[in-house]
Amino acid sequence: MAKPNTLLKRTSNALLDYIKDLPEESAALGSDSALARQFGVSRTTVRAAIETMIGSGILERGSAGLRIVRRPERADYYTESETDGPQEQIERVFMQRVLLGDWRPGHTFSEAELARDSNASTVSVREFLIGFSRFGLIAKQPRGGWILREFHDGFAAEVADMRELIEMAALARMPRAGSAALTEAADAMIARHRDIEAAIARRYTEFAALDRDFHLWIIGFLNNRFAYDFFDIVSFLFHYHYQWDRNYEVERTRVAIAEHMTVLIALRSGAMEKAELAMAVHLATSRRSLKAGLKRVAA
Numbered sequence: 001m002a003k004p005n006t007l008l009k010r011t012s013n014a015l016l017d018y019i020k021d022l023p024e025e026s027a028a029l030g031s032d033s034a035l036a037r038q039f040g041v042s043r044t045t046v047r048a049a050i051e052t053m054i055g056s057g058i059l060e061r062g063s064a065g066l067r068i069v070r071r072p073e074r075a076d077y078y079t080e081s082e083t084d085g086p087q088e089q090i091e092r093v094f095m096q097r098v099l100l101g102d103w104r105p106g107h108t109f110s111e112a113e114l115a116r117d118s119n120a121s122t123v124s125v126r127e128f129l130i131g132f133s134r135f136g137l138i139a140k141q142p143r144g145g146w147i148l149r150e151f152h153d154g155f156a157a158e159v160a161d162m163r164e165l166i167e168m169a170a171l172a173r174m175p176r177a178g179s180a181a182l183t184e185a186a187d188a189m190i191a192r193h194r195d196i197e198a199a200i201a202r203r204y205t206e207f208a209a210l211d212r213d214f215h216l217w218i219i220g221f222l223n224n225r226f227a228y229d230f231f232d233i234v235s236f237l238f239h240y241h242y243q244w245d246r247n248y249e250v251e252r253t254r255v256a257i258a259e260h261m262t263v264l265i266a267l268r269s270g271a272m273e274k275a276e277l278a279m280a281v282h283l284a285t286s287r288r289s290l291k292a293g294l295k296r297v298a299a
Contacts, residue, residue, distance in 0.1 A: 015035070015050070015053070016058075016072040018038075019068060021187070028067055032046050086120045097109075105150035106150070110145045176270050193260055193264070200253060200257075204250045216231060259281060262274075
């Protein structure tokens with residue numbers, strides 16, 4: 001039997017989150033078509049995810065439609081590595097090598113080495129490296145292989161400037177009060193933040209994915225493919241580099257969650273000026289954390 005593809009796995013996890021966040025008194029789901037529209041996938045993909053959940057006892061089909069039998073548990077979810085496509089898996093391994101200290105500025109590496117470590121083809125690795133090299137943080141060597149370059153305060157400041165322009169512009173494009181879709185998405189985001197906050201000492205490492213989802217959700221309202229591409233380097237500088245310095249990670253996560261929540265609550269209530277102010281505060285905090293982190297790494 002063929003393994004479920006990445007889109008199906010991601011849809012399954014999203015549907016599990018949706019079921020988990022429904023009020024306890026809710027026992028029914030929408031139609032296959034409605035769920036497909038909600039998650040932006042085909043009905044075939046949604047149906048495949050539903051059939052898997054029926055098989056695991058989470059859902060059942062009845063005369064009135066889909067009914068929730070039990071709430072999802074952690075074991076029902078696909079892991080992050082399972083939901084990654086080839087490029088994401090390559091990026092994950094690359095970031096880990098660089099920012100956990102395995103690879104430092106000046107380190108040279110080969111496409112074959114990264115392909116082996118990420119269980120991907122050298123063609124996929126080459127595509128990733130060529131795309132990432134546009135940021136100037138890695139460079140192809142004349143005799144083959146790649147070298148990791150050092151980034152500096154000036155480069156980081158330029159990225160922070162662009163991030164603020166993009167995210168504040170995206171925020172201005174978000175719908176005002178009365179948008180059911182925005183309220184539903186904000187509620188889901190708030191629930192995910194509260195889940196991690198409630199067990200932050202144990203779950204702070206899960207914030208990376210949530211942080212990315214939060215900012216990409218906002219950037220999505222800009223409908224600009226270049227903004228999405230730029231977020232790759234934002235992730236590199238503003239999140240992954242923190243792994244060099246774990247002493248401050250829990251507190252940094254706690255602060256970021258509180259700032260995200262302020263933005264989300266303001267958006268949900270339609271208080272756009274408050275949301276914009278809260279986002280400006282959050283981006284300023286991120287800039288300061290980045291600058292302080294780079295200084296500690298340099299030391």
